[in-house]
Amino acid sequence: MDVLAVALGQSIGPRRLSSRRSSVLLLSKTVHLMKAVDDRTESRSTVQLIEIELSKAYLHRALRCEDSDSDSIYCLANVYLAVLYYTTGHYQTARDHCTLVTRSQGHSQCSSHVVQGEILPKIDDNIDSVLGLAVFYQHVLLATFNQQRETHVTAFTTELFAHYLRIKCVSVTKCQQFSNNDEVRSHTKYVTDAQQLFVADVLLWKIPNCSAVHPVYSCNTQCLATGPCELNTASLVELLQKSAVEHLTSYRQIEARLLGSVATIVTTDFEALYAYKHGDYQRCLLLSKRNVHTLWYAEIMPELHTTPEFIQLLDDDIVSLNSLTLIVHATCRYDCTAYVSISPLTLSLYLMTQCQLKLRHSVTLLAQTLVFIKVAHRRHAVEAALDRLVL
Secondary structure (H helix, E strand, C coil), X not given: CHHHHXXXXXXXXXXXXXXXXXXXXXXXXXXXXXXXXXXXXXXCCHHHHHHHHHHHHHHHHHHCCHHXXXXXXXXXXXXXXXXXXXXXXXXXXXXHHHHHHHCXXXXXXXXXXXXXXXXXXXXXXXXXXXXXXXXXXXHHHHHHHCCCCCCCCCEECHHHHHHHHHHHHHHHHCCCCCCHHHHHHHXXXXXXXXXXXXXXXXXXXXXXXXXXXXXXXXXXXXXXCXXXXXXXXXXXXXXXXHHHHHHHHHHHHHHHHHHCCCCCCCCCHHXXXXXXXXXXXXXXXXXXXXXXXXXXXXXXCCCEECCHHHHCCCCXXXXXXXXXXXXXXXXXXXXXXXXXXXXXXXXXXXXXXXXXXXXXXXXXXXXXXHHHHHHHHHHCCCCCXXXXXXX
């Protein structure tokens, strides 16, 4: 996790995970990552989504630390998890984490850690407005009365923020088991009983309290979950693969720009592989056809190596074929030119054929593709073992 954070360009601080205050360090790393998420764009990039998933991973690990039993760590980690799950559309999981906070005992300790408004990703316009008004209020006090109101001007009390996010989750999921009336009353009760509030807390409370209560809708899915889910690393792995394909595509584009005069280079071979892996056969077929037509008369073209790093993008049949060559002749793994590499023309023809089969194209179209395959097979030298076997 730390290596990935550094690769994303984030500072993770000292590695003292074995120390008594390890959960505090993990929370600190989460804060660094959450600050890096830029919400000025309409849609988040793959790298930003990786930062969000990695933040979830750090928070889940913080909750597993021995010192996470303290309410300040436990509540803050669950609130940040709720925020991250909410922003990625997992509203039920977000509500479950908020519930853990609101049902936690001994909130007197939570004041030592507050929700930092400046690191929060985009949730809604209400929170943006509250933070803006809080900063403006601080400026007026300082400019007019030369008075510094408070240190945590853009901070929220942990439990109060959890109450607000629960209201948001109930409104979005629109489930019959929960009423916004109950959520707003619970929110109001906490504000009334609280001994210390920040300016942002009061402003945030006014928004749902003064707004019309949303009607209660029914929903088809079961809304009462057993509790927050554990970290799903599959999402992080999927985002890493997507990011890798984006970088490899950029690499191909640089290759084409610098070496296009001496070699024929297609820039969408990795995109076609990724589309095939995810079952988007129509897009894969379109890209593969274009690549075949571009490479058909090419004399020099870069090859794709079937090294372990690329295996997860390749078709199972090609991986099995590559493995068989290594079983027959183990030294093949050291010769990247002939035995563990495949030309983009061969790969494009293979993907093109597989997509046509899966899309149930006519025999006439498949026969035309077979002609391309036969010609390409004759054009590859005997030394190009993997190419000839695939074709």
